[in-house]
Amino acid sequence: METRERVGRTAPWSGQELRGMFTTATSWLEKSAPDIDTLNVFPVPDGDCGTNMLLTMRSTMEEAYRASDRNASAVAQAMARGALMGARGNSGVILSQIFRGLARGLEGRKSFSGNDFATALAEGAILAYKALTRPVEGTILTVAREASFAAQSACAQSDDLLSIMEATVKAARDSVANTPALLPVLRQAGVVDAGGQGLYVVLEGVLQYLKGEVGEMQYRRPQVVPSSMPLVSKLPQLAAEREEPYGYCTEFVLEGRKRLNPDRIRKRLDNKGQCLIVVGDESLVHIHIHTFDPGKIIQYATSLGTVHQTKVQNMDDQHKDYIEMIKAQVPVADIATVAVVSGEGLTQVFRSLGVTAIVPGGQTMNPSTRELLQAVESVPQDKVIILPNNKNIILTARQAPRLASKKVKVVPTETIPQGVTALLSFNYDADLEANASLMGEASLAVKTVEVTRAVRSTKIGDLKIKRKQAIGFIDGELTSVGDSPEEVLWEVLLSLDMEGSEVITIYYGKNTRRSRAEEIVDRVRQQYPHLEVELICGGQPHYHYIASVE
Amino acid sequence: MVKLVTDSASDIPAKVAKELGITIVPLYVRFGSEVYRVRVELSTEEFYRKLTTSRTFPTTASPGPGEFAEVYDKLAEETEEILSIHVSSKLTVVYETALRGKEQMKRKCRVEVIDSLSGVMGLGLIVIAAAEEAQKGANLNQVADMVREAIPKAHVYMCFDTLEYLRRGGRIGRGQALLGSALRINPILDIKDGEAHPVGRPRGRAKAIERLYGLARSFTNIRDLAIEHATTPDEAEALAQRLDPIFPRERIYISTVDPVVGAHVGPHVIGVALLEG
Numbered sequence: 053m054e055t056r057e058r059v060g061r062t063a064p065w066s067g068q069e070l071r072g073m074f075t076t077a078t079s080w081l082e083k084s085a086p087d088i089d090t091l092n093v094f095p096v097p098d099g100d101c102g103t104n105m106l107l108t109m110r111s112t113m114e115e116a117y118r119a120s121d122r123n124a125s126a127v128a129q130a131m132a133r134g135a136l137m138g139a140r141g142n143s144g145v146i147l148s149q150i151f152r153g154l155a156r157g158l159e160g161r162k163s164f165s166g167n168d169f170a171t172a173l174a175e176g177a178i179l180a181y182k183a184l185t186r187p188v189e190g191t192i193l194t195v196a197r198e199a200s201f202a203a204q205s206a207c208a209q210s211d212d213l214l215s216i217m218e219a220t221v222k223a224a225r226d227s228v229a230n231t232p233a234l235l236p237v238l239r240q241a242g243v244v245d246a247g248g249q250g251l252y253v254v255l256e257g258v259l260q261y262l263k264g265e266v267g268e269m270q271y272r273r274p275q276v277v278p279s280s281m282p283l284v285s286k287l288p289q290l291a292a293e294r295e296e297p298y299g300y301c302t303e304f305v306l307e308g309r310k311r312l313n314p315d316r317i318r319k320r321l322d323n324k325g326q327c328l329i330v331v332g333d334e335s336l337v338h339i340h341i342h343t344f345d346p347g348k349i350i351q352y353a354t355s356l357g358t359v360h361q362t363k364v365q366n367m368d369d370q371h372k373d374y375i376e377m378i379k380a381q382v383p384v385a386d387i388a389t390v391a392v393v394s395g396e397g398l399t400q401v402f403r404s405l406g407v408t409a410i411v412p413g414g415q416t417m418n419p420s421t422r423e424l425l426q427a428v429e430s431v432p433q434d435k436v437i438i439l440p441n442n443k444n445i446i447l448t449a450r451q452a453p454r455l456a457s458k459k460v461k462v463v464p465t466e467t468i469p470q471g472v473t474a475l476l477s478f479n480y481d482a483d484l485e486a487n488a489s490l491m492g493e494a495s496l497a498v499k500t501v502e503v504t505r506a507v508r509s510t511k512i513g514d515l516k517i518k519r520k521q522a523i524g525f526i527d528g529e530l531t532s533v534g535d536s537p538e539e540v541l542w543e544v545l546l547s548l549d550m551e552g553s554e555v556i557t558i559y560y561g562k563n564t565r566r567s568r569a570e571e572i573v574d575r576v577r578q579q580y581p582h583l584e585v586e587l588i589c590g591g592q593p594h595y596h597y598i599a600s601v602e
Numbered sequence: 603m604v605k606l607v608t609d610s611a612s613d614i615p616a617k618v619a620k621e622l623g624i625t626i627v628p629l630y631v632r633f634g635s636e637v638y639r640v641r642v643e644l645s646t647e648e649f650y651r652k653l654t655t656s657r658t659f660p661t662t663a664s665p666g667p668g669e670f671a672e673v674y675d676k677l678a679e680e681t682e683e684i685l686s687i688h689v690s691s692k693l694t695v696v697y698e699t700a701l702r703g704k705e706q707m708k709r710k711c712r713v714e715v716i717d718s719l720s721g722v723m724g725l726g727l728i729v730i731a732a733a734e735e736a737q738k739g740a741n742l743n744q745v746a747d748m749v750r751e752a753i754p755k756a757h758v759y760m761c762f763d764t765l766e767y768l769r770r771g772g773r774i775g776r777g778q779a780l781l782g783s784a785l786r787i788n789p790i791l792d793i794k795d796g797e798a799h800p801v802g803r804p805r806g807r808a809k810a811i812e813r814l815y816g817l818a819r820s821f822t823n824i825r826d827l828a829i830e831h832a833t834t835p836d837e838a839e840a841l842a843q844r845l846d847p848i849f850p851r852e853r854i855y856i857s858t859v860d861p862v863v864g865a866h867v868g869p870h871v872i873g874v875a876l877l878e879g
Contacts, residue, residue: 267658268659397784400784401784401785403784404783404784404785405783405784405785405803472785476785476787476803476804476805477802479802480799480800554805554806554807554808554809555786555805555806557785557805584786584806586785586786588784588785602805602806602809
């Protein structure tokens, strides 16, 4: 592997370096391919998206090393050819378009600048859209478009490829996180788009090369981008049998006897199946289609030229394998946990701690029994623990065990910190009863602080509260009032006995600035040097701050 | 007399090994292009210092079969029976390599290689018990039987304060469930059926050590007990003192976690290993 130690260097970049960038990207993708496979739900949940993209990249790089010349243009042309010949699957074919764009953008250049690269990426994104008759948003296409747009905007500030790629990768990440918002099937499955994730990993690999971090990569692994919206459950409906068959995924490369017209071929095949992608040029065209009659497609193709690299796969078989793969992967425990949570950050916290399903909700947004039941029924396990995480939701949650077809226990957590602590004490080896009591007991060991603003003026005990004033609670009990949430949080924390406590976690809310939260953290650290203080963007509505003391 | 062989992932203190005539084959740790035989060419102190200061992350490796063959051949000069007990085959290739080493021996000698399905002092205590048995005059079959019976009775609980090293490193089986936590936790793992397995994820080190204490206390019939640490001997000693009422302090082994394991769990690991009677 070619390694570059120089960081932040500027143009010109050579063909050899172009090769280095995508060689690094390929090894980076290789680590992520199995993860990407499990995300794969669109257009067909067959669990091979990561593998397909990897095979596409490999073919791309094999050609890159066969390039006749080491200049940028020749290497890019070779890569485009390799990508087209070796493209596999929807995302692979779309990925090949990015390389085709790159080849076009770099045509005739010995070397290239950041600007050239960004322009070439944009070209690739446009070509990717053109390859489909009906482009769908929330897929690799969206990620390609948004990432290349960010690349171009970054160009306006600097021609430095490293900073351009930093902006591009960040945009790709945001775009992947947003895919469930655009594509309902992803939302239902509780995943981000697999192809989009794959493209993000490729771009991130390029960035690592530019940063000179090729050596360190071996100890890291690409992370699956967390969704930007709460996801109800992870892949439950995939376990259900699908009645409608998927047909055959048919893919091949067509070498024309005469000049080929990709647009005409696309039109001609449009009603012959699903997920049609036709890419290429006058001499070589890659065709991908899901059809019930692969024979007809190939027959048509042979009338135009010779057919190569033919691949026909029964997608129903693939889907079955995929379900097996998911089943083997998903349930780590045979007991599921369902938590009521709102806020992007808090959702992420619960997910990271292994919660099976999340029902969005909380203070002033109590979910219905039906919503809770849906979540309970949607998880693959038949034993379920519900964490309501709010006093007002406990009663609703208590209806679930009676109504559900599964064995359900409610651990009556009244606050988010209680829910977190309960989840942390989940024991993989214990049964439902034992876990419920273990988690219930653990949840009582944490102190919860909440800070919000009063919705109306009132008087509670000795405290006179004006509307919109900040108010602080300890375990649900109102104890402080003040003008700013920070002031109240500080006052509440000071009033607690910190002797014997070890960790304070502060989750700041959606409408709270991180810098203000950081000031409080600094003060807490100064006041209580023995405590570990952790600040997390909870993103929760309603509460400016939620803190746990344990 | 049966001679005992193990690898450095057993964490047996050098003094104990010497007294009991246990041969310890060192594993390898590598920082970039520098390769060390652990505890021979690189002390644990130096290792943990490098682990926290070096920019390159260490990788670990097993000795080759030839090295095992050499060790066995050397011992064969003075004994006719060798028992070689190693770290779990589900965590490293050491066990397989030892088996191949046995095939490459030049001398004739009975060698039995056993997969302990454990590691660190879980393995260490098994080997110590075996060596004691051998000193009492048991033959190879008897010692090997005793070891096989002891394997399910060995327990190891390790707690550490960052997941960073596990994330970079690797093979932790169901311990995977602990990765990716958005909150700082002090995970506790045990080794069960040869693989790492999550036991708990308390928050805060004091709570984690309390948990270790509770786990050790849950056993009623303890034959041997060890406390292990990487860079925090005072903490290990304090825990040993606390455990004194359930197991006499003077019989508790205190040892340092081998770099080969330390590379995966980081410099603040602390653990309890015990062998039930």
